[in-house]
Amino acid sequence: MGDGNRRTDVRKLVARGRRFGIEQMVALGDVLFYGRSPNAKQLRAINDETARVVSWEPDYFFGFCYLNPKLGERAVRAEIDRCVGGLGFRGIKLEIANNAIDPCMKPVMEAAEAYDVPLLQHTWSQTKVRKRSFHSDPEDTCTLAKRYPNTKVIMAHLTGCGFRGVLAARVIDNLWIDTSGAAPEAGIVEHAIENLGSSRVLYGSDLPIRDLPAAIGQVAGSGLSAADQKAVFYNNAAKLLKLA
């Protein structure tokens, strides 16, 4: 929600989303605003921003709680209790404070399981990026999901994970992958459905750094059947987020 600090901007985004058929959205704070490893105060400010956006359009947005696992168990647990337990956020969002296989993930994963909310882990192929000490490769996020089979993990950025990331994600029942990421690369959505099945791929836009109609068009213009598109655009998220 980089443009979410003004109510008029949020209203415009909601109107544009509805115009193109998006009935509800997950709202994430401006997670890299303070750099890749925010302190507890900065983290609260980001989550407060998310809560404010949700409060402006409560029928449209669900909040996800942004965390920095490097802050330790006590800080992590306090912010999850505040945001998920108190503010009603529906999931957890992790960025690039640490790699997904870092031991600091344990309290985060245990809390996600306890609250039964999904964890959205930023993921990008490190074949070219090469920042794996703090940046999760698809194989790291898959390892995380395997280590905690009772926690639901969403591996963000299908295009960033690429064909190798899709192959790594096979047969991990507690792992989903979202369609957001980079430019609308052809063939990758079909490859994900072919290898993961239609129930484990979620539509994601990465707004506002991507174009909403283009993000929708990446799925709508793929070779997926109507039933598979419906699963990706709505049914899978509805089940995962327990929408009414």
Added chain:
Amino acid sequence: MTLFDTNVWFGSWPFAPIGIPSAAALEKRLGSNGIEGALVSSFETVFQVDPMPGNRALRQALRKRKSLQALPVINPGTPAWEDHFEELATSSDVPALRLLPSYHDYRLNSKSTQRLVRATEANGVRLVITARLVDERQEHKAVNIKPVSVEALTDFVQKHPQLNPLIQGLNRHEVEALSKAEGQFLTDTSFAEWEDTLKVLKGFLPVSRMLFGSLTPLHVLQAQVDKIRCSSLTDRQRQLVASGNAKNYFGL
């Protein structure tokens, strides 16, 4: 809204099963998404030192396709480029020439590129520069190709202020940075993206400098078309980006 696509490719791509098998199939794919005309280059020119066999095969493949025009690639890094220029620039069916500096490993400020620029200016031939074909973060492991840098492009357009090249494959931030250069250029929409892309680009680039380019088949065509069709710009502005600017620029 009529669409003219300035960034379409034909043939097989070595790293993904996305190639479109025939020119007829390509024309059908574009037509089904509302595209009435397109400039097409050949993937066979990308990884070959000599792009001419790919160019010739492409022109042969497109000869009966009324809506598709070949956009041949020229490589000023080869000793024979002047003969290639002569063959291509004198053909009535060639509206412009494409440069692939990253894939053909030469600099825009090389002597041969400067000579090529003078030849295009003398012959009234448009130049299309591909800054990027694939997001460098997602290139195949065996490929180590960087996009043409904004610094190199800035230097190029400032050295040739009247050339007015079409520079394709720039992301939103690169377009913004290049827009500060003292020289003219146009760009396409293949990689530029932000929520409501055209409106954002319009903040630093006149609408008259934006051309629709889908990068089919590397990108999902509908996604690229919807980026234009669903923009919040006025109907007239969207139409200019969709096809009007391209027709003016290439004299179609």
